[in-house]
Amino acid sequence: MLKLRREPSKGALRLRPILEGSPPHPSGFRGRPGEVLDLAYDERWVGADGASTAPEWERVGAACIAAAGEAPRVALDARGLPAQFAVALGFGAVLRAWRFDRLKSQRPRQPRRLELLVDEPDLLEAAWARAEASLAGVLYARELVAEPANRLTPREFAKRLRRLRAEGIEVEVLGRSALKRLGAGGLLAVGAGSVVPPRIVILRWKGRFPAPPVAFIGKGICFDTGGISIKPAEGMETMRADMAGAAACAGAMLAMARRKSPCPAVAILAIAENATSASSYRPGDVLRMMSGRTVEVVDTDAEGRLVLADALHLGATRFRPQAMLDLATLTGSVVTALGHHRAGLFGNDAALSAAVAAAGEAVGERLWPLPIGGQHREDLKSDIADLRQCMPAGTRFTPDASHAAAFLREFVGGVPWVHLDIAGVETAEEDDSLAAKGSPTGFGVRLLDALVERHFEDPHRV
Amino acid sequence: MLDIVFAKPALPKSGALVLPIVEGAALAGLAGALDAEMNGGLTRALEAASFKGKKGQSVTLWAPAGGITKLVVLGLGSAADAEKLGGSMIPAISGETTCTVATDGLSAGQAASLAMGAALRFYRFDRYRTMEKAEDKPKLTKLTVASVDAAAAKAAFAPMKAVAEGVFIARDLVSEPANVLNPVEFAERCRELEKLGLGIEILGPKDMKKLGFGALLGVAQGSINEPRMVVMRWNGSGKKKADKPVCFIGKGVTFDTGGISIKPAGGMEDMKWDMAGAGTVTGLMAALAGRKAKVDAVGIIGLVENMPGDNAQRPGDVVTSASGQTIEVINTDAEGRLVLADVIHYAIEKFDPRFMVDLATLTGAIIIALGHEHSGLFTNDDELAARITAAGLATGEAAWRMPLGEAYDKQIKSDIADMKNVGGRPGGSITAAQFIQRFVQGRPWAHLDIAGVAWSSKDSATIPKGATAYGVRLLDRMVADHYEG
Numbered sequence: 015m016l017k018l019r020r021e022p023s024k025g026a027l028r029l030r031p032i033l034e035g036s037p038p039h040p041s042g043f044r045g046r047p048g049e050v051l052d053l054a055y056d057e058r059w060v061g062a063d064g065a066s067t068a069p070e071w072e073r074v075g076a077a078c079i080a081a082a083g084e085a086p087r088v089a090l091d092a093r094g095l096p097a098q099f100a101v102a103l104g105f106g107a108v109l110r111a112w113r114f115d116r117l118k119s120q121r122p123r124q125p126r127r128l129e130l131l132v133d134e135p136d137l138l139e140a141a142w143a144r145a146e147a148s149l150a151g152v153l154y155a156r157e158l159v160a161e162p163a164n165r166l167t168p169r170e171f172a173k174r175l176r177r178l179r180a181e182g183i184e185v186e187v188l189g190r191s192a193l194k195r196l197g198a199g200g201l202l203a204v205g206a207g208s209v210v211p212p213r214i215v216i217l218r219w220k221g222r223f224p225a226p227p228v229a230f231i232g233k234g235i236c237f238d239t240g241g242i243s244i245k246p247a248e249g250m251e252t253m254r255a256d257m258a259g260a261a262a263c264a265g266a267m268l269a270m271a272r273r274k275s276p277c278p279a280v281a282i283l284a285i286a287e288n289a290t291s292a293s294s295y296r297p298g299d300v301l302r303m304m305s306g307r308t309v310e311v312v313d314t315d316a317e318g319r320l321v322l323a324d325a326l327h328l329g330a331t332r333f334r335p336q337a338m339l340d341l342a343t344l345t346g347s348v349v350t351a352l353g354h355h356r357a358g359l360f361g362n363d364a365a366l367s368a369a370v371a372a373a374g375e376a377v378g379e380r381l382w383p384l385p386i387g388g389q390h391r392e393d394l395k396s397d398i399a400d401l402r403q404c405m406p407a408g409t410r411f412t413p414d415a416s417h418a419a420a421f422l423r424e425f426v427g428g429v430p431w432v433h434l435d436i437a438g439v440e441t442a443e444e445d446d447s448l449a450a451k452g453s454p455t456g457f458g459v460r461l462l463d464a465l466v467e468r469h470f471e472d473p474h475r476v
Numbered sequence: 477m478l479d480i481v482f483a484k485p486a487l488p489k490s491g492a493l494v495l496p497i498v499e500g501a502a503l504a505g506l507a508g509a510l511d512a513e514m515n516g517g518l519t520r521a522l523e524a525a526s527f528k529g530k531k532g533q534s535v536t537l538w539a540p541a542g543g544i545t546k547l548v549v550l551g552l553g554s555a556a557d558a559e560k561l562g563g564s565m566i567p568a569i570s571g572e573t574t575c576t577v578a579t580d581g582l583s584a585g586q587a588a589s590l591a592m593g594a595a596l597r598f599y600r601f602d603r604y605r606t607m608e609k610a611e612d613k614p615k616l617t618k619l620t621v622a623s624v625d626a627a628a629a630k631a632a633f634a635p636m637k638a639v640a641e642g643v644f645i646a647r648d649l650v651s652e653p654a655n656v657l658n659p660v661e662f663a664e665r666c667r668e669l670e671k672l673g674l675g676i677e678i679l680g681p682k683d684m685k686k687l688g689f690g691a692l693l694g695v696a697q698g699s700i701n702e703p704r705m706v707v708m709r710w711n712g713s714g715k716k717k718a719d720k721p722v723c724f725i726g727k728g729v730t731f732d733t734g735g736i737s738i739k740p741a742g743g744m745e746d747m748k749w750d751m752a753g754a755g756t757v758t759g760l761m762a763a764l765a766g767r768k769a770k771v772d773a774v775g776i777i778g779l780v781e782n783m784p785g786d787n788a789q790r791p792g793d794v795v796t797s798a799s800g801q802t803i804e805v806i807n808t809d810a811e812g813r814l815v816l817a818d819v820i821h822y823a824i825e826k827f828d829p830r831f832m833v834d835l836a837t838l839t840g841a842i843i844i845a846l847g848h849e850h851s852g853l854f855t856n857d858d859e860l861a862a863r864i865t866a867a868g869l870a871t872g873e874a875a876w877r878m879p880l881g882e883a884y885d886k887q888i889k890s891d892i893a894d895m896k897n898v899g900g901r902p903g904g905s906i907t908a909a910q911f912i913q914r915f916v917q918g919r920p921w922a923h924l925d926i927a928g929v930a931w932s933s934k935d936s937a938t939i940p941k942g943a944t945a946y947g948v949r950l951l952d953r954m955v956a957d958h959y960e961g
Binding site: 347350351352356382385389390410411412416438443 | 849
């Protein structure tokens, strides 16, 4: 990914972050964020004013890559920086340098080489190895999200996840017949319209602690047309990313495996394609979920909560986890609520929610708590079934993100649970972030990995 | 307002009687007395009805004994929320002329809360119902709250009553249709509050022009109804040199068509309550004055009508606010923030307030974010956040904090002016708050987006369907808890 070096290799373009207090350059370059000075053929300065936290240094690293253009060899100069900021600089650079170009017939033959210049490479080795584990998880998730839906079908998704066995992760795939036996009525209904049947993929990392696992539950809708309640054409192409929650869970498992986390973990990924076809499920259908509850379908485009409900139930009953966290690009409502800078945080356990929010803050994947109120649950009363899945389509100003969370809560048993609605943050909306505009962010991988490390790896709490 | 009196417990000679019973408790007090008068008939009736005192259970007996016309026994469950109890009993007794309610087991303070709940629920806005039959109108004229410590209950109720009056002022204002309540009429109604000891000052378009209110006047120019700004002052601290006042600011768009960026027809009638922020501030100031709160407070409301008239402002117009900052108007339906910008600037310059809280039915996005149980709370001050949240929980007017931040602020950058008035759909309520924050000069400030809570489509225990007056009780409580004395 990136080499630690004392000096730049021959022919490398050196990128030097410049802080406030450095002598002003005659060109007027002052070191402000966003500023770039083309100093010499092999050196550029990048504004890093005010960077004082790891997430800020990651952004500087990303800015360096953006400033490097197409240079094939890039050396980021972190000499003189404290170790954690040097790592952050490299981290941000790797994230920003990633691109998904395997489907372009004309692409650079050699991948870009990155170097991180530090005073003592040996001393940074361990910290960088830790960072690489996270990076591997994030980039893995991004690859999956970036894949178009004709390539990453539910079958292909499961196939790729099977390869995680090489990382020491157990992989179990539940196909249509297994799902039928389990009575996964939600997932089977959502996947019914596609020529590729749905699946649940279970990833297990054993860890070392003799404790119940932490469970990650991911929404993995490989493409979401909306089904019979079909979406408008505009922007529908982005629905290939509707499996970003599942990808993030898988990425987090990979990160934990790479760094040999002592904490046992399980990921349950509900994978399906929500297609329009002669066999699609319909608004008005009543489904019997894996938990036995009946659900009235109101809008086939609110499919994420149906597949998650079965996955949550499976997670709660089969693994009795110490905590369940689900990630899903679930609602447009959360985008209206929080925009592209924070994901929505819901849950049934204040301590767990606080730990999750703190982990997100630490890695720059920011969350904001949203309520599940009594009225939100009340709104899900159905005339025909135990509950309905959402408010009727076309109802004005509906707090659908909270409705979805209230719905999911019905399927978590008594397990401490957090739901992250990551619609709006799974794709970079601006160019000044850790991913190029329009490309997947891998949001959630680092958060889950950091949460486990900070909160679930203390042997004394087992 | 319902006539409420407090008296020592005694079985009434006439009218209705309400007996609240804690789950599993023996019949004591008035209930015991009545049971004795009925020779154990009440005990038998409750047994026959399987009444255990569970929350929500109720038993009704007609003419049980003496002159009592109707007896309602209400189950309280394990713990009584006296205020909710007072409110929820109203539908059962509003057909009676007089009613006595027992408060055995409740403290004097709880008895007062019960009375408050009853008063709040009994409210009704019926001045435009000319054909309603007499039997369809509520008949209740007097409620007697029977309390062993009637004097203490009465004393505890006095300030609550003033707050209830404030709530009713706000509900009346919000309920009025826009052809009746235009900015001029609204201001005149504020003038009537002088009788409570409030100082009222009304500014018209000429004054506002002098003050440079380009943002507010831009909104107003599409209507034939002139805008007004009303300043309501309450100097209750009793100090010779008044304290820095606490300051409340309300959005008062008496009707919001959306202007040239006109709204869809469906549901547009709701836009008569787009002045609910101003209504709440008015009710709050009346409440503070009515209960003689020991605080120096100022309430300022910006009153305009947003119409697509021949002189209406257009999308693309650039206006200069009182603060000197320029605003590109992208969407004329994001007008509330334009009004608030100038009013907030005026508040700072004129009053140097201790803090400011603004209330506004500002965005549909806040309903999509939170629904109808919480307002959206945006603030640059953690202490205000904590105090507002706590007061909200205590009064049943809940507020949910929402984020602010530089990343959101970028969404309102304009190519031609200092800012634009909308930042797109993502985080729509947040960018609205960011817009307002640009006018607060870094002072302690909170913004309550009350679009989802100003109006209720169904009855609740203490709030009949319609205008809720959300915020009057919350802010009154916050003042009482932290800023008096």
